Amino acid sequence: MHRLTMLMRALAVLTLALLLPVLAQADGxxxxxxxxxxxxxxxxxxxxxxxxxxxxxxxxxxxxxxxxxxxxxxxxxxxxxxxxxxxxxxxxxxxxxxxxxxxxxxxxxxxxxxxxxxxxxxxPYLGYLLSILVSALLINNFVFTKYLGLCVFFGTSKRRDTAKGMGVTFTIVMVVSALMSWFFYQFVMKPHGLDFLQIVVFIGLVSLTVQAVDTILRKVNPVLFNAFGVYLVLVIANCVIIAVPLIMANNEYNFLETFMLALGAGGGFLLALYMMASVRERMELARVPKSFKGVPIAFIVAGQFALAFLGFSGLSLF
Amino acid sequence: MKDISTIIFRLTLTCLVAALIMGGSFIVTNRAKQHNQQVNEQKVMLSLLGYSAAKPAPASLALHPVYRYLVTEQDVQTLGYLVPVAGGATDAFALVTIALDGKFVARHDLRLAPEKAEQAKERLQAVQTAVGSGKTIQYADQTIIVTDNGQRQAYLLPGEFPGFKTFVKVILALDPGFTVLGLEIMEHEEDPGLGGEIVQDYFKNQFRGKPYEALKKLGVVKEPLPDEYRGALEAGKTGRLGPEEVARIQEQYKDHDIYALTGATISSRSVTNGVKGIVKKFAYRIAFLDRVLAEQRIVVPF
Amino acid sequence: MATDKSNLQLVVNGILNENPIFRLVLSMCPAVGISTTVMNGIMLGVAVLFVQVFSSCTISLVKNWIHPRIRIPTYTLTIATWVTVIDMVLAAYLPEAYAKMGIFVKLIVAFAIITMRLEMFASKENLTHSFWDGVGMGLGFMVGMMAIGFVRELLGLGTILGYDVLGFRPLLFFILPLAGFFCVGLMMGFFNYIETRYKRVKQG
The missing domain is CATH 2.60.40.1220 (Immunoglobulin-like)
Structure with missing residues (x-):
């Protein structure tokens, strides 16, 4: 609970910092x-x-x-x-x-x-930033409308606890590695014309982040590590984590935009996982034909979610 | 300790080998990629003008790119057109700057090899040196003027406008009277199966043959596409209708609004408005450019 | 530890018993995302086959030389290198097909199936076995993609490989990207059903 309030506070500060320049304009x-x-x-x-x-x-x-x-x-x-x-x-x-x-x-x-x-x-620029976030979260949800990260998605959406753990771990790694990728892309790869090394550099940075989070978490907070450590290995097998830096490079996003995209991608993955896990927990009680038990029915449920998410298409809030 | 040094050594070696492989294939493939891209673009443009493998373009056909820049000097904005100059060497270009109200401002001559002119970066550098420092230059867009034996045949306008989700990139072909010759969707991110249908012949070919007057007030109607018209629009693919028949049906519908795609009215409307905007802006600008070129006696190959 | 399977068995194993898509349920993203036509399946299948075979061979060749502590980074680097190569080659020589596959060629780098094969097979076996195992896995992926593509193209567009076979479009729904979920789910269920029936017949 404490962590949540901290998160809310950080978000509020961030929003204020972004709003200030908008408020402090207009003369004449x-x-x-x-x-x-x-x-x-x-x-x-x-x-x-x-x-x-x-x-x-x-x-x-x-x-x-x-x-x-x-x-x-x-x-x-x-x-x-x-x-x-x-x-x-x-x-x-x-x-x-x-x-x-x-x-x-x-x-x-x-x-x-x-x-x-x-x-x-x-x-307003803030609106644009939020639209990137909402887009990655709902309109272009990586799981349901871009069909990425499915292996991990089907693997870890059996229970809600697992879904939460995986989602949160993934979001953290996603944000950190995307920002590092942005830094490398802007200051190392682009000036030297090394665009073609994108795949190697981005996957390398992801591995590095995973390794770093693993080491730090193990030393700093063993309790947390016990809860989330198992998911860290799975993060690297998730194609969303490499798709986000590629999209960032393709669209020439700046630092804040990259942050929003990564946050949206991670949040979207968490949302998808959690919803899916909620359905699958209940489905255990349902009478599913024997041949469809397990993964096949999960696919069909995911298809229904995808249909629902199609409704967000073209949504523009800002 | 020895362990670490072996690890570092081997990792470095692995990276070196990997870098060699990737760098090597980059050098080999990059040239082919650029070449293929150019060939592909050329093919799209020629197909918009009605040429194909079965009906190749005549050798007298020439494409002349004209690049437009925004030149800003202390709050005063002017438009700079980079045009090839005829009658001299092939690397002779002139940057003609025109005030916002259409009056001639200045002419800067510059030398630029045509291959270099195709590279955005080198072109920008050349233009910047031509106008001198103290002015900021910003690339705006490109128009390709098509001539056959020196006679103006068509305009090709690459453009971009917002679609339902993100942007839509197109190339539009116009005849000298601004009647649409064809529309090709180059890139888009609309929903597949819905807005994504804008790439289909039965949608994009609806623009073909629309005269400028009709285009200016072109709208979108939510009516089912008549079968006869659809047949004519897809004639290029199905080959069921003869060219005369297609021309007759096209003539019949030339002043009709665009039939919206089923389930994608907003995408249809975005494309229609986008095309309209491109043509209107172009028609407005080319009149000024032509007048200035004529007044200043700048001889161009188009 | 060397495998006692013949080369042919290794290939068949990849296609049937350990089919990456239907059996191991790995690399599902392209199976849902771009399996709309048979052609897409073949194209991405070729790319995966290339990466799998080359990575397997590379790792098998240098397996004694890889330090166990940097095993995984070396695998990742190897895969990423070959993915970059195939990505550039496709972009240069087959731009149209490449445009259809979009980001998925680059994403081969995150396919769990390839790393898994390197770790479980290529790092222990000799070059010939690794090669045929790589071929089997790559073909297995390709066959899986083609099977899904076949169903979707036939039901969605009424065509196979672009040739009109039905003359009409039975269920346009299947060509929508999200129908991949339904299609894969239904096909998996169907295969499970066949398997249980087959077993029952065999027993009884």
Whole structure:
């Protein structure tokens, strides 16, 4: 229980650290800006603004940051009743994955002190990080939608205790080895054009992590080692552990993104294992045809889970 | 102690042997890989233009890549187009910078071997030296202009846009009047069997023959695909319909919206909007580029 | 300790008695993930065969020289080396097939079956035996993949190796990636059933 509170605290600190830069922005006229629905940008002003100027589409220039020459066509601009929030409506749906630039031009100098006000609208980075996490956890769950790590998955999902032990051990090793892989990839392999050594280096780092965790745990906390030591050997036979660094290298993730991906992959594996173990414990009481007892029925249950996880496809929370 | 030294020695030797094997096969395979990739890309492009093994492209057909860069100098952004210059050596290129409103800014001549121009890194270096320091250069995209005997035949536009899950990478072929000649999906991560069906002929070929006017307001309808139309779209694979028949049916549906894939309306809509965006942006930009090239008397091979 | 089995027995053993997919229940990921067609099964099967045979031979050759304390790292390094080689070769010469298999070729490195064979067989036997054992295991994997691919391709697309044999698509569901779970489960159950029936007939 104590470990859990520690974990929660660490998570809270991390979230705060990531949120701070988002909160500490905005000066001048603009208090906030964000994407509304798929063809809308919402701009919040610090004080109520003039309807005649700020509700006129002619005062706005909007473009995608990478396409400064292509102006996006505005359909209309509405101010809400307080006069503090402007809704910019567009004729075409926006590509909200890309940052947009909004320029307010020909402003009366008396209002703001300058005639042009330019700012960037982008999805918050924290949201992006969380979307990587959720994606690895649910949408692209490594077990049920990418079909990886199945040997260990079927081997250790017989009992819930085993499932928990395996899941937690795996997550820890996953995060540590993914971060080390990221470090090696960015600072050793990429600068020297050694991309083709990916497989060897990544599997080597995984073995190293497993060995290190094994040694440290044995010395520092023998009780924990007795509980989790047996799973450490199995970690290396799990293809998720090598798939995550490969995905990281393929997508050129940065440190935080890699961390989120590894955490999501580990958490997703834990989730899958635990759910599967819960079902299999109950299934022992069920009357399964003799030829299907054990692994065959487990496969069919996994297929049903996979069907259910297909429902997460395309989910976007952030 | 002796144990450890033997272990270290043997491990080092093993690593060395492994490195030799891997390095050796890397050197052997890497060249073949790059070559095959190029051949494959070329094949896709030619097939989009309607050429195949049965109907090879004429020797007079030439592909001219034009690279677009974003040039930033103290908050002022301009577009830089790297175009080949005709009439001189094959390594003559010019970087033409155009202001955001379409006015000509500057022309920088540079020498760059065509093989090097294909390498993103070396090209960027050459462009950076041409414009001088103090300006930041960012690669934006590439357009391939296809000519036959110096006559402009088509445009090939590699592009990328968001799909239902992640991104979709495509190559789009347009004729000089911006009518779509073909669409090829290069890479995607949509769900297999659902959104993944965007790679099928009966979806991607629906874009073929759509004129620019229809494309500008192209939408997606959730109706079943008519059998006759489906037959025409898959004619390339099944070979059941003759070319005249296919052309007739295509003409009939050329202003019709895109029929959505069953169970993948969002993927269908993403592709439609993505294609629309690519064509619109391109049509807008090529007009400015052509005007500037004509005004400045820059002779290009297309 | 040398095995008393003949070369042929070693191969047959890998295909039937110790089939990596259906008997040892190892290397299941590709069996579910990309077994949608027979061709995929053959392609990945060839890759696994290559890695298994080369690793087995390598380890068998240098078995007396490997220090027992660094046994596992040496195995891993050997496997990773051969996986890298086959990965690069496939990417260079068969780009289309390689694109279909995606990340799975690289993931051969984490296949428990290969390490297991090195530890249990190649590190104790001579070169010829190890070679044939490797061939048997590789073929066993390939046959397993092809069997699943056969069922899925026939039921999902109505084709075999791309040739239309049925003329219609009986159950499109089987071509969806997740149907691999159902397919493998049902096939395993079916084989178990056959086995029990066979035993009963033999006894009675």
């Amino acid at each position: 006229l603009i208090a906030g800006k964000s994407f509304g629905n798929d063809r809308e940008i919402v701009v919040t002003f610090k004080a109520p603004v003039d309807q005649a100027v700020f509700a006129d589409p002619a005062h706005y220039l909007v473009y995608e940051e990478s396409d400064p020459d292509i102006r996006l066509e505005l359909a209309d601009v509405r101010l809400d009743s307080t006069g503090k929030i402007a809704f910019l409506g567009f004729k075409e749906p926006l590509n909200t994955t890309r940052p947009h630039v909004v320029s307010m031009i020909d402003l009366p100098a008396a209002v703001t002190g300058r005639t042009v006000e330019t700012f960037r609208v982008a999805k």
